[in-house]
Amino acid sequence: MDKVNIKRLAEELKLSTSTISRALQDSYQIGAETKQRVLELAKKLNYQPNAHASSLGSRRSKTIAVVIPEVFDSYFALAINGIEAVAQARGYHVLIYLTHERLQLEQEILHAFQSGRVDGVVMSVSAETTSTAHIQALRAQGVPVVFFDRAADDIDTARVTTNDAESTYQGTCHLLERQCTTLVLLSISRHLSISRQRIEGYRRALAEHGISQRDDVIDCGQDPEANCELVKNTLEARPGIDGIISTVEMLTESAYQACAALHLRIPHDVKVVSFYNARSAAILNPSLTTISQPAFEMGKTAATLLLKALRNPKSTLVAENVVLPSVLTIRNSTTFVG
């Protein structure tokens, strides 16, 4: 029982390996009848093409990499689903790499991609990513990169984002319309483009309502407990706060728990709106007013753009910006309580 490879098929059918190869690729040069025979024997012998040999020979791996900070938030979990859906449909494989929000890891990962392991990359930059030379270097090697959600501003490539500024603006306006007078915004990593955009939308809403605040952006970290403390301390230090807008799903928990610890009732004392994608929003205590990003679609779109670029050899990925809007869903955490 020899291993079944292209050579074996060739021998059995008294054809050359190149004919077999072409037949398996459904090449137009091969006669229908021959194709038929090849496919039949391949199936009969349970032939499985060696992916590495194929990649080596063709210089295309049919593999894309997904580089993301974490998979805790529902956002990235849902985005993976979207990416995987289109990849699977097109016969592509998906390698997952987590940067754990560290620039150095991100650099190492991308650097290694120069080996040709992957044909392209779909990524969301880490919270630490200020310098982007590693991304540029990869692109210079001809590996296309598509950003989704968290993009690097200074790189001209396709990106799929949501209307960060606008949706935060809407969320903030919503709080203000519900009679909030003093707000705080929970943020991570201010040099992240999306963070800045969200803050900008927030500020614009405040400005339009004639409100000027200072020190109203709380920079949180990765540790939920520490963040909870941070929020708690802020709420204690400035008792007037009656509205919280959280820009990350993870921070919702900290906001709720900080309020609980201080016996502040939501929405009575403090109203909360959060970027949030998990279905649990509806069954929180109280149910949460959310800004939810179309995570699945964003992943799907990013992967689609990448695969499209991969189709023509001259992988020309133009600086295209697809914006998929988030939706504000009003629930009890911002109910007006006269």
Add this chain to the structure above:
Amino acid sequence: MDKVNIKRLAEELKLSTSTISRALQDSYQIGAETKQRVLELAKKLNYQPNAHASSLGSRRSKTIAVVIPEVFDSYFALAINGIEAVAQARGYHVLIYLTHERLQLEQEILHAFQSGRVDGVVMSVSAETTSTAHIQALRAQGVPVVFFDRAADDIDTARVTTNDAESTYQGTCHLLERQCTTLVLLSISRHLSISRQRIEGYRRALAEHGISQRDDVIDCGQDPEANCELVKNTLEARPGIDGIISTVEMLTESAYQACAALHLRIPHDVKVVSFYNARSAAILNPSLTTISQPAFEMGKTAATLLLKALRNPKSTLVAENVVLPSVLTIRNSTTFVG
């Protein structure tokens, strides 16, 4: 500017390609000084080894596959983190495949692994997986498979599970101790080993409390709305129900919403305990009593077992069963209300 490969390095240093190859692999046969020179030039020229050529030549891909049903539940998201953590630490790469709970997809995915694309597989079977020939076939080809969470009973290999029966038993006892008299258990796919185990633990608890019930297992599907309807209909049809135990994170939402729709108060009218891993458990309305699996550790352990097996060529993966206990955390959804 030629492409920089091992041959190029060899020429520049006037060494053979094999010496370069060995030096790069830190072989003991190579002199320290030579190694030094090779590594320096490699770095200087930004040499990146071609992963496919390497895999082809060595017949080892340094890649493992993760095959899971979905990434919606926090469980799998957390498990991915665990798997990725150990893979990254050992220089392995992680390919993600989603079966979307479909046996056919799972079969196709595993079948394709016979090509040598991956060195091993960490998997959780789909809800439809009754036949396991595809898994056996892969193992027969010498590709080791480690199960985590959802294992196939009839396959003798390493598996990492939680104490499904025992923890469900505990959760059920907890409900009974809180004076519940009529329970239902929300399940998916009864032929899944873990489902059966959980049901068994549940039944044992009931039996020990002298309770015999019928038709108390509700078989849910993948659609949250449909599941909600199902739960609602059951609660309506049998008004005595005062305790729900949900065996899947996703079903918690359906349980909560069904209760809300019927104006049943949790925990007053109905108490709820659920397998649940998301941090949001603490801020649900009411906060949820959970049985939480050590998801990250389970992923980590499964990957560790796989990589260990991969180290010795004779990939002997014995039928070893690592059980990491879940923890019951009591919150308000099961508070006793006299």
Add this chain to the structure above:
DNA sequence: GTGAAAGCGCTAACAT
């Protein structure tokens, strides 16, 4: 429409 042959870039005996 099919075949011959030269790689793809690296690994791994086998030599020395």
Add this chain to the structure above:
DNA sequence: ATGTTAGCGCTTTCAC
């Protein structure tokens, strides 16, 4: 400690 030499299994010109 280093070199020689075959592959690994497939793709892809270039012939016919």
